[in-house]
Amino acid sequence: MTAPSPPPSAASARAGADAGSQTLQLFERLRSAVLNLDLMPGERLTERGLEAAYHASRTPVRAALMRLETEGLAQRDGRGWIVAPIDIDEIRALAELREAVETAAVRLAVQRASDSDIAGLAELLETARPTEDEEEVVRAGGDFHVELASLAGNAPMTDAVRGAMTRLARTRWLEVRTPDSREHAWNEHRAVVAALRARDASLASELLATHIRSTNERLVEHLAGERRRLRARGLSIVESPTRPAS
Amino acid sequence: MTAPSPPPSAASARAGADAGSQTLQLFERLRSAVLNLDLMPGERLTERGLEAAYHASRTPVRAALMRLETEGLAQRDGRGWIVAPIDIDEIRALAELREAVETAAVRLAVQRASDSDIAGLAELLETARPTEDEEEVVRAGGDFHVELASLAGNAPMTDAVRGAMTRLARTRWLEVRTPDSREHAWNEHRAVVAALRARDASLASELLATHIRSTNERLVEHLAGERRRLRARGLSIVESPTRPAS
DNA sequence: TACACCAAGTTGGTATACCTAATTGCAACA
């Protein structure tokens, strides 16, 4: 196992220095490595390997792995750890969850969001528009959905959406490859904001549901179609039999 | 801090013996202590105190605390830890999340659940009926909703419902105090199963939404009303200003 | 009496040593 990110030059063992910073930084670095596919889905992770690669001791490594596990980015594999595989069934399931939660959230947002809240969301959308940087587009797309959900003023709902977007983050970069689909998604986002601004809960909800569903369908089709090609690039995509419960 | 559960008589430091068992047992004991209110909401937890009280070392204590944090049963408080307070706004928010997720789940269950799946759920309901033990009723009530959600065959949805029920577990015992409300909730559960059996998605969804909403309203009213009395019993209930996001 | 200041204790963060289970490799034997 090699260090996916350049290790800090002087990560000397300053025990206890600026509390939590070490653990948080390590977590962020591991998280980025997983999301950037520097650590490939399905890859084995060993605590001692990460310890060496990131110049941290096992305690913060374990803490980071546990946090990654709760985010669905790492999993236990027997006694050990693996980077969470990309699971096409999970992607489908998360889309269903998102549709349920986000449509409910936007209905609440219609009631609760202030005009300035909505203006802020619209602004976020506008500033994200011109970006050509793919990574930035993906991040902005995820942010939009999280910000939209947050207008419901319901923290657990926001957390649920954020969690789903995190789990989907590694695959969503696939969907924005073409400028077409990029433009398409952006227009749908704008339509949702317009309906929200018009305080039309049913329209906003319906537009959002359609957006989530269609975007996900394209993504899943793409993933299934490109499966062979992606595998050749070292990215394996599993398809677990639908498990009724976790 | 005293040991809320009887410490194991011979919890000698058998390092590494039966892997994970120590950590899991500690987690379960801490979790039970929180859910049983042996550790009171808002109470300070220190890693060294728990280490001493439960005869475990800090490593599994920290792991257990981190897991409790992801379940919403413990929180960071500055550098330290506290048992998660009972937050009436969080309860309201979780009810909204549940309504969104569970109604969507039951609609999916109408399409996907087999007759035997539904029969199993009905059986769970029947066997839970005669129980007079309050704690058992609460557990069964939570189990019902989780099992119902699981019939959608969507693991993230099931996890979301389970997580919400866990966060609500410490307050739900309040709602079943009267045989009336107990009976009431049980009847509503039965009606949902009947609609599910009849493959009537809209009816099942509507019944479930009403059930969740009305049960939660009763609970929140009760909590607000009994706030003073509960505080006298050492149970403080906070009401955080609605935070738009976590 | 009030307040500034310092020392001791407490606490979470980190590093690391040790334990046992599981895996791996090789060798001896059938």
Place this chain on the structure above:
DNA sequence: TGTTGCAATTAGGTATACCAACTTGGTGTA
């Protein structure tokens, strides 16, 4: 040649020592 068995290695689980930040209590001075 295939299989069994043991030893070395690896890896996660656990215990614990040490660090720095923070808290607390008391003391001495203004």
